[in-house]
Amino acid sequence: MSETDPAARAVPVATVAIEDDRLVLGGDWTVVTAAGIRRELARLEAGKLPAVIDARGIRRLDTAGALVLERLCSGLARGGGEPTLLGLQPLQAELLARVRELRAGRSPLRVPGVSPLVLLGQGLLDGLVELQSLVHFLGEITLRMGWLMLHPGRIRWRALFTDLYEAGVGAVGIVGLISFLMGIVIAYQGAVQLRVYGANIYVADLVGLSMVRELSPLLTAIIVAGRTGSAYAAQIGTMQVTEEVAALKTIGILPLDVLVLPKLLSLFIALPLLVIFADVLGVLGGMVMSKVILGLGFEPFLNRLHEALSLRSYLIGVLKSPIFALIIAVVGCFQGFCVQGGAEAVGRHTTLSVVQSIFLVIIADAAFSILFSWLGI
């Protein structure tokens, strides 16, 4: 054999023809030519196919070719005339016999269809079961947390500090940038309106209150949910797939101790700190923007801010964030432990963790607003 370029290799060809009341087959009956053969046979079948098949010309026969041939034979048999197959080489005949045998044992199966009603019910039940296991998970965490408070020596400090660094220090850049930009946006939108009334100085009220009380806790929580909550779900989920979680259990380490509680505690500490940082950067952004478009100096801005922003408003903003932290950490870890099966489940649950924690954070924020207005704070 000489060296040939694969593209220049002779293209496999199969032939089908009717000669003297015989169906004469030839060439390569392979997966490459099968589609063409089937088209050709369909065309010939419009007339009547002879029952004698001359297969001497078949050079190569693979499983796909054998299946085409077998379908042809069984089609002829159903049409009444018992087909006669001539001239297959022994190995080809063996392959055909094997295909025939396998095909006889095959009971065609359909993927069972499911009615939408069943899907709805199934979805509802799955949701309830998930809710139940979430409550179960929460209970476990609470008990273990209480136990740890009594035995602080058992806290995994190393894991806690690593997580604190990852979730806190690692998020400083993105949280700062987004808050700064948010401050700019609010100051700009406010300035346009306030200028009409000559009430330029109130831009400090607008930026200060909206950032500190609502926006920076919410924005920081959303960023952390996307950045850290998803990482928790993916990490625990992957460990679940690779049986690392099971290994921890057999070694006698509670997965809760090393995987969940350090994350929970570290986020509980890190998120309020990040919110304070976001407050500062948000106000700074507002100040810069006020200076640029309203010509309002930093000093009058800060003086006004001092009057407008009560300590209470500030604390409300900062103290909401530990609750958000709990939501994000619990949902992230919970979704991680929900992973079953393979890699694809990790992706699904990671997405779910982000969607659910953002959703729950916003619900919680709304609940706080209602609570505070009811209390008149």
Next chain:
Amino acid sequence: MGENDSEILVELEGVVTRFGDVVVHEGVDLSVRRGEILALVGGSGSGKTTLLQEMVLLRTPDAGRVRLFGTDVEHLDEKGRMALRRRFGVLFQQGALFSSMRIRDNVAVPLREHTRLDPAFIGELADLKLMQAGLDVAAGLKYPRELSGGMIKRASLARAMALDPELLFLDEPTSGLDPVSAGAFDELVLRLRRWMGLTLVMVTHDLDSMWRVADRVAVLGDRRIVAVGRMEELSRMDHPAVRVYFEGPRARAARPAGT
């Protein structure tokens, strides 16, 4: 290649592989003839799987030549590589079935991608492949995560054979299987070779497979192929990398009587 030997399907010549400063292969020469079953063996970390990756165009060696079906793959464009890929199948160590698809759809992927057959015919052909690989049709409706290790290997073999390749690469086909399943898998490989005229290259640790299935065994050691031949021939060699397959209780137990 004008000798009287049968056609050479895979040929490695002076293959060198490096990972950073670590030299894994230092001039590997190996050829696989049409119709034979070649077992590639060697200790852990000897670079068997890496060599396999180089044969199946997943890795380019740092030096040396790889020829598949007589074509030097080094200067081949993507189109030429695709044409070659269609002529061989690969069974990965962990099966590598697509986890988001049912088994039957896994087998149908190459058929849908590379042929213009209608879906019904593809479905039947996929079922046939599964049955050839020793699975029943019902297993085709399952997802990979619902299958046992042995079934995953079989399903993966069915996918590797979907396009009736001339050449099949198997990466540790019997690892992780119980002895009975491993034996059944060996039988399956031999039967498939007989029906389809397959050529097989298998990376293996399994002494039973080496004795029962392989026509020739290539031993990788000291960063090159230290011996190639039938097991009986290898049994007379002195190289330490070869001796491990004949000494020790496991090797003696696997050895057929009278050799």
